[in-house]
Amino acid sequence: MSEPLLSVRRLSAGYGATTVVRELDLEVRAGESAVIIGPNGHGKTTLLRALNGLIRPSAGEVLLDGEEIAGRPSEQIARLGAVLVPQGDGLFPEMTVEDNLLMGAFLGQSWRDRRRSLAHVYDLFPGVKARADQQARTLSGGERRLSALGRALMRPSTILMIDEPSLGLAPVALDAVYGAIAELKSAKTTILLVEENFTHVGGIADSIHVLEMGSITRSGSYKELSEDEGVVAAYLGSIT
Amino acid sequence: MTDLVGILVTTVILGSIYGLVAIGMTLIYGTLRILDMSQGSMVMIGSFVGWGILVSAHWNPVLAIVFAFAATFVLGMMTQLVSVQPLMGRRKAIDFEMVTFITTFAVAMILENVALEVFGPQQRNVTPVVSGGVNVYHGVNLPYQSIAMAAISILLMGGLGLFLGKTRWGMAIRAVAQDLDAARLMGVPVSKLYPVTMGLASSLAGVAGVFLGAQFFAYPQAGDLPLLEALIVVVFGGLGSLPGTVYAAYVIGLIQATTEVFLGTTWSLPILYGVILFVLIFRPQGLLGKPSEARL
Ligand SMILES: Nc1ncnc2c1ncn2[C@@H]1O[C@H](COP(=O)(O)OP(=O)(O)OP(=O)(O)O)[C@@H](O)[C@H]1O
Ligand SMILES: [Mg+2]
Numbered sequence: 378m379s380e381p382l383l384s385v386r387r388l389s390a391g392y393g394a395t396t397v398v399r400e401l402d403l404e405v406r407a408g409e410s411a412v413i414i415g416p417n418g419h420g421k422t423t424l425l426r427a428l429n430g431l432i433r434p435s436a437g438e439v440l441l442d443g444e445e446i447a448g449r450p451s452e453q454i455a456r457l458g459a460v461l462v463p464q465g466d467g468l469f470p471e472m473t474v475e476d477n478l479l480m481g482a483f484l485g486q487s488w489r490d491r492r493r494s495l496a497h498v499y500d501l502f503p504g505v506k507a508r509a510d511q512q513a514r515t516l517s518g519g520e521r522r523l524s525a526l527g528r529a530l531m532r533p534s535t536i537l538m539i540d541e542p543s544l545g546l547a548p549v550a551l552d553a554v555y556g557a558i559a560e561l562k563s564a565k566t567t568i569l570l571v572e573e574n575f576t577h578v579g580g581i582a583d584s585i586h587v588l589e590m591g592s593i594t595r596s597g598s599y600k601e602l603s604e605d606e607g608v609v610a611a612y613l614g615s616i617t
Numbered sequence: 618m619t620d621l622v623g624i625l626v627t628t629v630i631l632g633s634i635y636g637l638v639a640i641g642m643t644l645i646y647g648t649l650r651i652l653d654m655s656q657g658s659m660v661m662i663g664s665f666v667g668w669g670i671l672v673s674a675h676w677n678p679v680l681a682i683v684f685a686f687a688a689t690f691v692l693g694m695m696t697q698l699v700s701v702q703p704l705m706g707r708r709k710a711i712d713f714e715m716v717t718f719i720t721t722f723a724v725a726m727i728l729e730n731v732a733l734e735v736f737g738p739q740q741r742n743v744t745p746v747v748s749g750g751v752n753v754y755h756g757v758n759l760p761y762q763s764i765a766m767a768a769i770s771i772l773l774m775g776g777l778g779l780f781l782g783k784t785r786w787g788m789a790i791r792a793v794a795q796d797l798d799a800a801r802l803m804g805v806p807v808s809k810l811y812p813v814t815m816g817l818a819s820s821l822a823g824v825a826g827v828f829l830g831a832q833f834f835a836y837p838q839a840g841d842l843p844l845l846e847a848l849i850v851v852v853f854g855g856l857g858s859l860p861g862t863v864y865a866a867y868v869i870g871l872i873q874a875t876t877e878v879f880l881g882t883t884w885s886l887p888i889l890y891g892v893i894l895f896v897l898i899f900r901p902q903g904l905l906g907k908p909s910e911a912r913l
Binding site for chain 1: 785788789791792795796798799800801802803804805806807808913
């Protein structure tokens with residue numbers, strides 16, 4: 378098989394003296410949709426922050442498309458095509474929704490294509506278009522989520538990472554978000570999702586990784602893990 | 618009626634100049650979270666550039682403005698690289714606002730004393746950028762210099778507003794001010810953006826210096842009073858709020874102009890500061906500031 382697009386080896390990261398992510402290993406292949414699930418506070422967000430250079434890993438290596446990115450600043454990792462929708466959305470609160478989207482296209486080539494990308498995002502999320510001139514800080518939680526996801530689509534990504542796409546979304550918005558993710562997947566975008574459980578990811582997950590106490594404790598296909606009683610009991614979510 | 622016209626004219630002139638210096642400080646505070654004490658030196662250097670070009674070299678006034686802009690832009694970038702950038706990485710571990718308050722003040726003291734060494738302590742007259750004037754209303758005379766000063770200030774503030782509102786790099790500056798991590802995720806090269814922002818802000822102060830030099834004089838301490846006034850405007854407007862800064866600049870100009878006309882110059886400062894004291898006690902966040910965090 379081909380080299381993985383994202384390869385994480387023995388990665389450790391945390392805040393100050395506390396280590397949150399511990400010697401974590403993970404591989405994501407090009408075109409694959411990987412989902413990380415795990416309980417609150419076990420390090421999912423911290424992992425994504427470390428992968429994107431928002432915090433400096435204390436040990437280990439991260440290869441993105443063959444390039445070592447561990448310890449590099451966030452803006453450089455972005456240049457290599459990593460896109461993150463962070464927990465809490467990271468919208469610019471005093472900017473309009475449209476200006477937020479435009480910032481998503483900040484990097485060179487994307488900026489030239491920004492009008493086309495904008496039209497595409499508005500097409501995908503009419504609800505975001507309706508709020509185009511509204512300040513981001515006045516949006517509802519669901520509108521924020523969709524705007525943040527829309528902003529992530531404003532430039533092409535080698536890997537798209539989303540921290541809890543389903544958080545706080547009502548069913549209609551949830552369908553819009555997972556519809557968009559499914560479309561990206563069929564366009565062969567490499568995706569790394571974080572979710573608290575696998576209620577919503579059955580249709581799109583090629584692989585699922587369970588993150589507990591800062592390490593991946595279990596990996597497999599959706600089918601494999603959904604037949605594992607221990608995993609099901611902990612993570613299948615409320616639909617069972 | 619004559620009073621009213623006089624007040625309006627003075628308000629616009631004072632407000633425009635206060636605004637130009639203060640808006641740079643606000644831009645810097647909004648993006649870098651520092652009160653840049655070197656902004657006064659940029660005014661001082663602008664006034665010496667004005668003196669050098671207008672009086673010494675007898676060149677075109679437009680050149681004075683362009684040179685002052687360029688010189689203080691470069692100097693502002695260098696100030697950032699020397700006194701702020703080395704501390705950026707340890708921002709969370711130190712009292713960043715206080716330490717940079719001192720480091721930028723240190724730069725200001727160095728610049729002031731270099732100017733003292735080079736130019737000496739004497740006050741130098743700077744020729745007005747434009748001479749002559751116009752009688753706008755019975756007895757209210759308006760020098761062209763003041764019109765030019767107000768017009769260029771307003772033009773620069775408007776230009777800055779457009780730059781921040783509509784252009785790629787201007788939006789990036791706002792993005793950094795509002796959410797640093799998110800801006801980096803968008804690919805904004807923050808370590809390059811910071812010095813450029815400080816250069817830009819300094820160049821506004823530099824241009825103000827050319828005009829202030831003609832209004833008063835060019836001398837090594839020429840920036841001290843403008844710095845203090847700008848600080849007051851910035852806090853009064855709401856730390857980090859650009860519209861608030863412009864608003865505050867004209868409000869302060871208006872208060873000063875009104876008291877000068879009705880009560881005389883002696884009363885203008887005590888009353889101005891009385892109003893500021895009163896407003897800040899009831900609105901510590903300033904006129905347009907947000908109680909929580911300042912943002913561009
Ligand atoms: N800035 C920070 N400083 C110190 N500790 C932090 C910080 N951010 C997170 N932590 C701690 O790191 C641990 C992991 O947090 P993280 O946000 O990665 O969890 P998570 O798996 O994403 O949880 P959730 O599902 O609730 O989002 C938690 O114990 C948290 O308290
Ligand atoms: Mg999280």
